[in-house]
Amino acid sequence: MNSLTKVAFIGAGNMAKAISIGLINSGSKPESIMVANPSAEKRLALANEFGIGQTDDNVKAAEFADIIVLAVKPHFINTVCTQLSQVNNIQNKLIISVAAGITVAQIQQALACQAGVVRVMPNTPSQLGLGMSGLFASLEVNAAQKSAADKLMKAVGEVIWLTSETKIDAITAVAGSGPAYFFLFMEAMQKQALAFGFSGEESRMLVQQTALGAAQMVAHNNIDISQLRENVTSKGGTTFAALEQFRENGLEQIVSGAMTAAFNRAQEMAKNNN
Numbered sequence: 001m002n003s004l005t006k007v008a009f010i011g012a013g014n015m016a017k018a019i020s021i022g023l024i025n026s027g028s029k030p031e032s033i034m035v036a037n038p039s040a041e042k043r044l045a046l047a048n049e050f051g052i053g054q055t056d057d058n059v060k061a062a063e064f065a066d067i068i069v070l071a072v073k074p075h076f077i078n079t080v081c082t083q084l085s086q087v088n089n090i091q092n093k094l095i096i097s098v099a100a101g102i103t104v105a106q107i108q109q110a111l112a113c114q115a116g117v118v119r120v121m122p123n124t125p126s127q128l129g130l131g132m133s134g135l136f137a138s139l140e141v142n143a144a145q146k147s148a149a150d151k152l153m154k155a156v157g158e159v160i161w162l163t164s165e166t167k168i169d170a171i172t173a174v175a176g177s178g179p180a181y182f183f184l185f186m187e188a189m190q191k192q193a194l195a196f197g198f199s200g201e202e203s204r205m206l207v208q209q210t211a212l213g214a215a216q217m218v219a220h221n222n223i224d225i226s227q228l229r230e231n232v233t234s235k236g237g238t239t240f241a242a243l244e245q246f247r248e249n250g251l252e253q254i255v256s257g258a259m260t261a262a263f264n265r266a267q268e269m270a271k272n273n274n
């Protein structure tokens, strides 16, 4: 990662784990990464598994780093940033926030300075290098910092740069929360496979391999997803019968309503400061 080499994660939960594993797997040195978390269990687990530095002191971690990744729940961002306002030279460090629904302005206000902030909306498949992230840079972010943020997130998947901050909320609704939509669908399929009499293990394998195969078909065929669906659907056949059920029960409206609810919730979080 160019001249900005040291990264501190504030919070050692799901997202910090996903991104730090991705960084290590893509060749970052463990000694260039530090994680801070008040409780010991998660940060020690990460540190022991990957050899990265760990501390219970957010300020110490932030002083170590050029890039500070805010990876706590949105309602802790204000407290954490107020704490980080004490960090030496904080205005020259790059702040990367993965918190849903927390704006650049809210972060800068709590930091009490105009530090460069990149808002990132990643997702958990980042831990496999299969993440999808949207990034938005505040005006204060310089070219080297932008390039470092780009490299950081490309180490764990694909990235899209956004020119409007509101678009982060749309990324959240599509990709940030998106894995959970697919998991829910897979859970429902797994339940029905069990009801058909398959064992737990068989049901899991049937659903897992089918989902993986379908995702790979999309990734490896440069044709519309609707065409892939049609290729499975014989007229008057079994898939047709299943898809009719989805249509009659309003699947498209359900999906659109769910994604709109996620988008609205992100906007509401920003307005109410959670």
Ligand SMILES: NC(=O)C1=CN([C@@H]2O[C@H](COP(=O)(O)OP(=O)(O)OC[C@H]3O[C@@H](n4cnc5c(N)ncnc54)[C@H](O)[C@@H]3O)[C@@H](O)[C@H]2O)C=CC1
Residues within 6 Å of the ligand: 010, 011, 012, 013, 014, 015, 016, 036, 037, 038, 039, 042, 058, 071, 072, 073, 074, 076, 079, 080, 098, 099, 100, 121, 122, 123, 124, 176, 177
């Ligand atoms: N989980 C997901 O799929 C995604 C989460 N996000 C965002 O990532 C952020 C973190 O989410 P998760 O990793 O899922 O949460 P998490 O609950 O797994 O991790 C948060 C960690 O922060 C620690 N923490 C709490 N207070 C702290 C403090 N004052 N200082 C330092 N650490 C503190 C907690 O002990 C916990 O280990 C959230 O803001 C969320 O909006 C964004 C995209 C996807």
Ligand SMILES: O=C(O)[C@@H]1CCC=N1
Residues within 6 Å of the ligand: 100, 172, 176, 177
């Ligand atoms: O549910 C949430 O609020 C976070 C943001 C995207 C995924 N998880």
